[in-house]
Amino acid sequence: MKTDRAVLFLTDIFGVQFVNNRLLADNFARAGYFVAAPDLFKADPVGINQLSDPTFSFADWNSKHPQVVIDGIIDSIISALQSQFGSKKIAAAGYCFGGKFVTRHLAPGNGLDVGFTAHPSNVLDAEYQAVANPLSIAFGDLDTANPPAARASAESILRASNIAFQTSLYSNAEHGFAVRTNLSDPQKKFAQESAYYQAVRFFDTWM
């Protein structure tokens, strides 16, 4: 197995336990990359139907998985890819929750050579500003986590940063579309498949 070009797969809140995430990670392997898909939540992902459960508190779950811990997991995986597996180039693909951490680790010295994110959650302007390597973003036009003003702001920051970047906007695509959507709807199916090809094409170009 070739390990020189690796993809770090950073999941949404449903974690590597959710089969859609594992299938998506497998697709990057099929495209020729060595894929690491860490369990960011230490066997405590949000269950696929839990968000609609009135007894479930997202805030409580979130507080059990602080940013400093997630950053530490990602740092340790990047080090392992470099030192144990000899990976020379490392990309990250991050979805929703994982998207923020793609931007964080594209800052200088934070280990990533290129990144892709679909419908990222809670990315700060400062995190976009610190991105120092190529970044591709897939947005959905129904994603309330990335409304037009937030997309425009991200784009203007990336434009000013003098890095290679790409953004795309998919019609009829809601938050989460790149991982889980209604594949019977032709626009949503197009959005999900295109987001994957967008990532692979971007990695193939910049790694």
Ligand SMILES: *[C@@H]1O[C@H](CO)[C@@H](O)[C@H](O)[C@H]1NC(C)=O
């Ligand atoms: C999925 O999309 C199809 C085609 O647009 C639609 O008929 C169906 O109701 C949708 N399913 C759900 C669960 O929304």
